[in-house]
Amino acid sequence: MLWRMAWVAAAIAICLPSRAIADVKVGYVNIQRALDELEEGKAAKARLQGLLEAKQKELDKERDALRKEKELLDKQAGLMSEEVRLQRQNDLQQRLVELAQRWEKGTAELTNKKQAEMQPIFTKLYPIIEMIAEREGLTMVFNKTSAMVYGQPRLDYTNEMIRLYRERNRGKAGAGESVVNNTAGAGTSQGSKTAAPKKGAKK
DSSP states (O other), X not given: OHHHHHHHHHHHHHXXXXXXXXXXXXEEEOHHHHHHHSHHHHHHHHHHHHHHHHHHHHHHHHHHHHHHHHHHHHHHGGGSOHHHHHHHHHHHHHHHHHHHHHHHHHHHHHHHHHHHHHHHHHHHHHHHHHHHHHHHTOSEEXXXXXXXXXXXXXXXXXXXXXXXXXXXXXXXXXXHHHHHTOHHHHHHHHHHHHHHHHHHHHO
């Protein structure tokens, strides 16, 4: 989506008359950096990584089992009749094909899952980008990681985009951060708060 916006913006700029180009003010943001730094982006990537590792572990286990069966078949091939050997080979080959198909299906599912995980973040980012553009009088805003070779640092509004995102989603981001990153601190704080009443009760 964002790379399409970048190409459309570039095409519009090319088509503008020379007088209009002088009035064009552009900026850019780094969407990928925002996803890497925002708490929601980190959480989404962690979930996706967990799914990927689980799927990889499952498929690796099946692949190793098939490899062992292939090695055993090769050792015992001389003791089998031609008919049995061919049947075993065909069965093994079919299972290898099915495993490859499952891998392709799993890859497609993970791609769809990634889009589903990131879309809510994109949906929140778009209005922020529009707000920055209107406030700064920007004609176009590019994504640094899509169809952009170079941009002067002063035209980079990524930090502001991230700041506004966190400001708008302070409740969610703060709660997620306290659970994931500050569990020990929170536990200590809660423990100290509950300890005082207990001591009071004993007196």
